Amino acid sequence: MSGNEREKIRHLLVVQDPQGERTIPLKEATYSLGRHSGNAIVLRSRSVSKQHAILLRVTLPQTDQYGFRVIDGNFNGKGSTNGLFVNGSKCSYHDLKHGDVIIFGDNQAQATYYAISNLSEKAFSESCQVDDLSVFLSEQANPVNPFQTLVVDPSFEGASDTALARLASFPELIPNAIIETDLEGTVTYLNPAASLKFPKIRETGKQHPILAGLLSAVKNLEKNSFVREVEVGTEVFEQSVHYLPESDLIRTFIVRDITEQKQAEAELHQRDRLLQAVAEAANYLLMEMNYETAIDKALATLGEAAKVDRAYFFQNHPHPDTKEISVSLRFEWTRLSLEPSRHHWQNQPYQVSGLARWYTALSSGQSISGLSQEFPAAEREHLTRDGIQSLLLVPLRLDNDFWGYIGLADCTCERHWSRHEESTLLTMAASIIGARQRQQVEEKIRYQALHDFLTGLPNRLLFNEMLATALPNARRNSESLAVMFLDLDRFKVINDTLGHTLGDELLRSVAQRLKDSLRGGDTLARWGGDEFTILLPRVNHIEEVSQVAQRMLQALENVFPLQGHELYVNASLGIALLDQNSPDAETLIQHADAALYHAKDKGRNNYQFYSVSLSAKNPELLTLEKNLRYALERAELTVYYQPRVNITTGQITGMEALLRWQHPEMGLVAPNVFIPLAEESGLIVPIGEWVLQTACNQNKAWQDAGLPPLMMAVNLSLKQFRQPNLVETIARILEQTGLEAQFLELEITETTAIEDLNFTRTVLQELEQMGVYISIDDFGTGHSSLSRLQMLPLHNLKIDRSFIQDLTTDVKVAHIIKAIVSLGQSLGLRLTAEGVEKEEELEFLKSINCEDVQGFLFYRPLTVQKATEILYSQSTKL
Template identity: 50%
Template sequence: MPTDLNDPQRKIRHLLILEDLDGFRLVPLEESSYFLGRDLTNSIVVRSQGISRQHALFLRVTNADPNSYGFMLIDGNLQGEPSTNGTSVNGEKCASTKLNHGDRIVFGRQMKAKYLVLGALTDLEFGDFCKNFDFEEAVTRDINPRETFVHEGDEPPSFGATSLVRLASFPEILPSPMFEVNLKGDLTYINPAAYNAFPSLQVLGVDHPTVQGLIALTQSSKQKILSREVTVDEQVYEQSIHFISENGLIRCCLSDITERKKVEAELFKRDRLLQSVAEATTHLLANGSYEEAIDAALAQFGTTAGVDRICISENHVHAETHRLATSIRYEWTGPQIASIRHLEHRQNQLYSNPHLQRWYTTLAGGAAISGVTQSFSTAEQTVFSQEKVQSVLAVPIIVKNNFWGFVELHDCNDHYQWSDQEEAILRTMAASVSAALERQDKDEIIHRQAFHDALTGLPNRVLFAERLDHALTDARRNQDNLAVMFMDLDKFKTINDTLGHSVGDELLKEVANRLQHCLRGGDTVARWGGDEFTLLLAKIRTIADATRTAQRILDAFKEVVKIDHHEIYINASIGIACFPDDGQEAEVLLQNADVALYQCKEQGRGIFQVYDADMNSEATELFALQNNLRHALERQEFMLFYQPQINLQSGEITGLEALIRWQHPEQGLVSPATFIPLAEESDLIVQIGKWVLEVACQQIVEWQRISGLPLTISVNLSARQFYDPTLVETISQVLRQTQLDPKYLELEITETIAIKNIPLAQQVLKQLQGMGIKIAMDDFGTGFSSLNYLTQLPLDTLKIDQSFIKRLTSDAKELEVINAVLSLGRGLHLSVVAEGVDTPEQLELLKSLKCETVQGFLISPPLPVLEATSKLQAKSLQYQMSEQDIKQTLPQPALLVN
């Protein structure tokens, strides 16, 4: 029978498989967020060297359907600080990313994990899955064992379903009692701490104090997270209750608060002010609006304490002098007491002012300021007399170990002497305010990191998609129009490559600023990635509203941008798609806006274009191809072919050139001439280039082992890859991972790449040569062929472009050209390789000119791995063939793809 996906017994399972020093464990991801790190306060506690106390956050991202959700991984702690040793997903270091099924995660370069999403399964099916799945293999596959910590023990751990969940469950090591109960009242889980604290829990079940009324409480409440106090054998516990509706489970965690309750009872009897602090703290912790929570807390505390005024002042940078200043941020006043919050001497006041000179030193040092104002300095008395304050008590507010500001109590009627106990209570109040402020900062950081671009501060793809979905819903309901724009900067990569990424980053910030000034209040601009931006214009009347906005944006970019003494002129291209005519769904609108953007580039850039269904079909095909290209790596659609190079004197294979191919699932073999430019445009070329390096280096190591030949592997570098700041580090990492001796790696660049920025090219090439890597100038003779740069650049090899070889005949002029290049190479002590040798005549002429190394279809076409391996096992190529044999073995011209 077909699977019923709407069956409530079936649930999608999100799992995290971890390995640390304690071995392997499985963590079901069911709650909204999980913190991972060494500190015991984390949801997921790991024990591994190099892991930060608070290393990373798993944040649940929910779609419109509450049962459809995923997780984002954010590196770092709640203060926005990155982890010490970083986090990588599928080998790429990242600050944040949305996780996909099968993603491999490494925390701190040591602790491994894998993220899995299982289809809609019943509990029984999930149990069977756990029994039959090899978790250790899932985590460790394709990871170098020398770079991981392997659990040492006499016997391997058992990975049965029940024992694995318990082993992997953090509650097993919690010192606090924790249990789960289903809606029938059956206990489904009890941790060791609960067994010890409540020996009768399993026997009494629903009659146990911790379970009594629990089911009714959760079912009658609209909240999924609750808390209550329960008493068990004269011990008082705070019971935190989490109702997991998806699984029909009630999860409880209990903290023994008996001693705290005794202390509170004594303090409440002795001093009613502590009650006001507790109630004020409740406001601060329970109210989701921090402004309202602090106002309510101050009112509660002020009323109970019987003071006339409470002020909270915040430290900040002075607007004009940029020195430390203070301003009142919150205030509560009793009946008939005037507000002082907006008085001039209470806003933007420097601590160097006479009436504040001792306040910073005293409060920042942790001491309080207390007393009758008549005993204060003359400058202070002048200020307080304006406020009719007779007595003051002030204590500092410390947030994240920094002096954030201070809270002060005013008595406007009596010369009151504040007691030490009152000072202690006010410090408790200040600590509660500090906790609320710190929690606010943490929530803002989490939300900011999850839904905003770190560089520009604009919404990211996730937030843009959410707003677009809401706008489409409103547009359908109200029969409104809206427009989606896709925009990118023309030739932005040139700016990055020539002026550096720091200038490029500043330029992107200025672009974001100008875009925001071109939009209405309800519109949205988001950074899509790189130099791409998306815009949402909601509730437009006609397409003309969108085109006017597009023109306004293009006009805004006509003004020069000045960054670090550079005057930069930028252009943008904008594609526009409108709802409902150009698409009914978000994905279709974005796709059509991108097609329109491609048309802008085809027609000269620096313009806008409205989507037309009759647009060039080739643009649509290339757009689809570019989208498929984004997933080609993860789908393992790329492959490498290898073309041998031989020494004409010995006939031995001396090396191979790695050539990438894309085996498209629908279009078959796609030419590099088609997809490499697309990869360059979308910045995917860096990822693809790294993959080529890794695979090629690993393969040549294997071939050296099986053939015994000192083979060299040649890898081409694109312009974007060559000028990437991480190139040297990436190559060094690949050499370490593959254990390839650097002298067997040859990197090929073109003349065009080198002359774009000769000083930078010199620097990069010298670093690579210093590592022992060989450098080849590819396609020599097709560019500038300047002797000047040949003498400036550190090179090892010249590769004569195949266009020269194809014209090579016994004609004296052609021979002299090739001979001149060969002589030039010998004079500069460079090896010379002739590419594109396809005929016996070309081969014989090159031999007569004493060319050292050749490659081409006469020798061998580019071969897949298995065929190239067979060639190498024969030790050398038999290139002495008859003309008839050559004609039979050469591929057809249409297949000569290099």
């Protein structure tokens, strides 16, 4: 066909979308199609991209004929969201033929292309207004395929469709790279963009990443096109591959550079991985009882997640010889193939070892990061020993002091550390510091639980632990050991006449003299009050024990000059030796105690060894125990009530039931005298049940009288708690008294709670399901920690009065109380301080947000009548 006006091809596009159908004569060289109103052809559908496709006029040199090529995406080479389909097949571009149907994303927007010859200009214009275009065109013109009817110059005769397409302006001008190869992998065509982007692709051939694997991929294709991602150095591209079987060519089109997208995805993945690692590590640091094990696990988790070769934990300390500030590697994680480097980093003074820059930066809160080759020579020498190529360090600050630092190291490449890695390491540092602070608090609490506040000596719990450890050692070494009970004679007179302050100072001085009298390896403990226990772990001759006892009594003979007074004290000593009559810890202590009473009976200020004849119990105690057995039936027992007060409002929120024994002859017997007797004899079980019944009855009576409901707290002794029918007993009492379970709070001591954690958890869970509240009483005096107690279903934590008494005189105690309150609240526990007697104690507790208090500052233990009066008085003020 010639290129004259009579045979000129006319091009039409019939567009259909949700807003109707319209016919567009194609007269321009380029059209953009899409949802945005700035497009030449607007497609009104939400599934269409803002600029979905390009319609490009394609001409052949030396002819006046042309066709149109539709191309997916915008002018920047970015593909549409939902794709381009021609005659049902998805494509990146397509040379349009008469009748081709183009679908943009889905069926809501489409267009039909018509190419007609022998159509006049007038008819061409009229075609845009007709209703049935296909009928109109059949009457007015002949449909043609422009790519088949174009007249080609003789010099182009025999040229393939591919060769003709290369001559079109579009491939030469677009910024996207186009590469063609034959089926041998030889590059047959590069457009200018490809030559610029991949200058060595012709020489590299099919080894080049853009062409690698194409031949084998094409052979296994079910369709003639596919899309893949290709890495070229540090860049990543999306590549569209088309196999042209009629031309034996493979054409690839670099759709877009997705390097930044991949980098963002990788960075996001790395951030998520690091965040998960920090969460896991924080969990180890919070839950693991062993601090060193927790650090090892945390470093391993971080090292694996960060994909590094080494993870470090360094700690500052004075040099053992020069006392200079130095640093040592305390913990390290390495990949399995690497040798640990701990011996390189021990006792390194910052100034002398060339690490002064590290100290300056880290101590001021800055991080250190970079490539080893960029570090100063002295620092590089340290790093070279471990093969480190890249290093990241962040400081550890404990109580505002530069305590050390943690770090990550890479030995396999020169790594540039991301902000996420530095942020993760800083978060990890905060978790480690938190774990260390928790460890310090627990160490303080444990020390407090195992040592006497006044004298600093081991207390009863620690003494029992040491005795339990010494017994098997003695048997293994075929030795004996001795347990001594020492009691100061008439110490109460000094306390009563000169006051407790002077009495406490005297006890400290006595403790020091007694310690100085012992052999190396012996242990002195304060048992309670003016009683001390002594453990002599290695005994081969009885004379050794006698000599120690004599030295102790002699040490007390000299005057104690205190506060202008000259005080004299003496002591009585009871001794029990490990033998067939005293074979275990409990018996040794009982027999030493019996020997002590024998020494007192002998006139005091002497020591006595236990003998079988002393096995009879002290007559006074026997009489007391006998009377206690009849106390319940004779109605000698009564319950007092001590209010628990909200520290903010001053209102009474609960009552604690306290047992009292009013003997008709002996008068009021102290609880610390008869309660141990009741425990030892088993009387505590029926007595405890009576207290529980009485307290529940009283609480229900107050409610029935119209008083505001409050919590009633009742103590459970160890033997009570271990009763197999405890839960049933409590349920029965609540049913009998009519008191709702939510108004009963049961208190157990730390020692009771941790004696058998599995048993305790089971019982407390049953009580919690019943609705009863659970409280830990006298917290801080037992051998436990909040990390262990958090496994139990607890509601309240009562801080022991021994802490409160020393609150205003010992700053360490204040820190411990603050830590207990903070940790307790973090576990969702309500805090109650016992034994509050001074305004300054109250103000401190108020400042740290302790919720409730008990103590003489507000109320002493009250009779039921007095407690009722106070509750009525409070209710009238509300």
